[in-house]
Amino acid sequence: MAQAEGEADAARADAAQAEATYKRSRGLDTVGGLSAGTVEERGYARRMAQGKARSAQAALMQARIQLAEATLRAPEDGQILSVTGVVGTLVAAGTEVVRMAAGVPEVRLQVPSPSAWRVGDRAEVSLPADPAARPVQAVVQETGAVDGASQMQTLRLRLEQKLAVPLNSLVRVTLPAQRAAPVMRVPLTALVEIHQTHAQVWALTDGDTPRLVLRHVDIAGLRGADALVTGLKAGERIVSSGEASFQPDQAVQMISQASGR
Numbered sequence: 001m002a003q004a005e006g007e008a009d010a011a012r013a014d015a016a017q018a019e020a021t022y023k024r025s026r027g028l029d030t031v032g033g034l035s036a037g038t039v040e041e042r043g044y045a046r047r048m049a050q051g052k053a054r055s056a057q058a059a060l061m062q063a064r065i066q067l068a069e070a071t072l073r074a075p076e077d078g079q080i081l082s083v084t085g086v087v088g089t090l091v092a093a094g095t096e097v098v099r100m101a102a103g104v105p106e107v108r109l110q111v112p113s114p115s116a117w118r119v120g121d122r123a124e125v126s127l128p129a130d131p132a133a134r135p136v137q138a139v140v141q142e143t144g145a146v147d148g149a150s151q152m153q154t155l156r157l158r159l160e161q162k163l164a165v166p167l168n169s170l171v172r173v174t175l176p177a178q179r180a181a182p183v184m185r186v187p188l189t190a191l192v193e194i195h196q197t198h199a200q201v202w203a204l205t206d207g208d209t210p211r212l213v214l215r216h217v218d219i220a221g222l223r224g225a226d227a228l229v230t231g232l233k234a235g236e237r238i239v240s241s242g243e244a245s246f247q248p249d250q251a252v253q254m255i256s257q258a259s260g261r
Helices: 002-025 036-070
Strands: 078-083 098-102 106-112 122-126 136-146 152-159 172-174 183-187 198-204 212-223 226-230
Touching (some): 002 036
Antiparallel strands (some): 183 226, 198 212, 212 226
16 A cells, blocks of 8 residues: 555656646747757646556556555454464455454353243342442343253353453343242143143132133143143142133132142
8 A cells, every 4th residue: 555655646746746847838839949859748748747647647546445445444443362364364254354343241141941031031140259339230131052962052142231341251140049940730621722841730829719710830840640730830820631612711619629639
């Protein structure tokens, strides 16, 4: 680029000098100061210098275009993590040459699968080297796929406040204790619209005149003629044998009630 700029500057200077020389020469041939041939040669030299100046300017523009095409510009500010490209080599479009970290700080960690963590769950992030430091609040922003070999799942947390720590540092993540859903044991005959891992049961509302409502339950396992399900409240009354004629919000009369399992 510097060479192209220098050649363009020199060519423009030569063109300006040739232009000035030609202007001083015009008319001198008529008074005998210069011969007509000399004035004509200076006119040719002027046009030649102008052509060289245009050629040098075009070469400079081409060099600028090549420099712009070879310059990498990130869409946002960040910090370079690694450089994989080699100077002087030609790479295909889309090839990674620089890896950088941009945007708000985030934390990545792995948890055993199956995991109940969901996007939006909250956590606390602190520095192991400074136990007295106040932890920073974070939110689970992404739950990755489960690795088939290690059976670990990657979580990505977004920090809600700044944390004075360099990139790729180790931090301590404190996740709130998960509340396990209560598992109920119900007869298999109580399940309706059974699918592989979930079903529905008819439950009864509270009050003197109970009514039927459908409850969605997840099947956790089977125990003989019973199913282990989650999704029911403790003490909630259900119909032990579902009928196809039942309708939601249908009033029923309770004749007998079996003991809980």
